[in-house]
Amino acid sequence: MIENFPTREAWAEAAADRLAAALAEALAADGRALFAGSGGSTPSPIYARLAQADLDWASVTATLVDERYVPETSPESNAALLKRALLTGPAAGTRFVPLYSPAVTVDRAAALASQALAAEGRALDAVLLGMGDDGHICSMFPGSPTLTTLLTPGLKPAVYGVPAGRDGAAPPQERLTLNLPWLARARCVVLALTGAKKRAVFEREAAGDPAVTPIAALIAANAPLEVLWTEAE
Numbered sequence: 043m044i045e046n047f048p049t050r051e052a053w054a055e056a057a058a059d060r061l062a063a064a065l066a067e068a069l070a071a072d073g074r075a076l077f078a079g080s081g082g083s084t085p086s087p088i089y090a091r092l093a094q095a096d097l098d099w100a101s102v103t104a105t106l107v108d109e110r111y112v113p114e115t116s117p118e119s120n121a122a123l124l125k126r127a128l129l130t131g132p133a134a135g136t137r138f139v140p141l142y143s144p145a146v147t148v149d150r151a152a153a154l155a156s157q158a159l160a161a162e163g164r165a166l167d168a169v170l171l172g173m174g175d176d177g178h179i180c181s182m183f184p185g186s187p188t189l190t191t192l193l194t195p196g197l198k199p200a201v202y203g204v205p206a207g208r209d210g211a212a213p214p215q216e217r218l219t220l221n222l223p224w225l226a227r228a229r230c231v232v233l234a235l236t237g238a239k240k241r242a243v244f245e246r247e248a249a250g251d252p253a254v255t256p257i258a259a260l261i262a263a264n265a266p267l268e269v270l271w272t273e274a275e
């Protein structure tokens with residue numbers, strides 16, 4: 043299930059190519075495409091390449107797989123990261139749907155983001171995921187109180203609020219996240235991993251109980267998952 047790449051360049055190129063192909067297919071079929079990207083440090087080289095893809099970016103909508111409940115002015119903002127890394131150059135004309143919105147509670151922001159995504163009227167065409175060392179994808183954290191909800195088949199709203207963990211548990215602050223059924227309905231899900239540690243975490247999580255393990259749940263839901271790995275971190 044894991045595809046190995048000899049260099050970080052080849053890995054980033056392959057991930058960007060898969061995502062661009064999925065977006066191009068949607069654009070050819072429907073004249074529109076919906077992309078969701080991850081935060082964290084892993085995706086930046088992939089975004090840099092994807093931003094150069096020869097696509098009708100003005101017909102693409104981009105959103106996030108998860109977000110800290112912070113405004114774009116925060117260094118923690120995934121929206122700011124995506125805008126900097128992907129929505130630039132040829133991709134600058136892409137419409138962006140944020141998960142965060144100001145002056146409301148995290149759950150209200152989740153409801154607003156869910157409405158905005160529902161208004162797109164389509165499943166995600168391409169998703170770029172990273173994975174934390176604890177096996178989390180999006181803001182679905184193994185062992186967190188919200189996980190069972192986020193993994194529930196048939197969940198209707200796309201986006202949920204995630205409270206900060208208690209007593210040092212993840213996540214350190216409130217977040218917004220896509221849920222498992224939304225991810226699983228995507229047409230292409232690229233999980234980009236680097237380094238021996240993440241590979242071992244992925245293998246452990248893939249063999250876990252789908253009821254309590256986000257990666258195992260994604261596999262069990264038959265998501266069109268492509269796992270791209272390179273040793274170089």
Ligand SMILES: O=C(O)[C@H](O)[C@@H](O)[C@H](O)[C@H](O)COP(=O)(O)O
Pocket residue numbers: 080081082083084085107108109120171172173174175178179180181
């Ligand atoms: O905003 C986030 O935190 C992410 O969307 C998250 O799911 C990320 O992909 C992992 O935490 C891996 O992060 P790294 O790529 O930095 O290891």
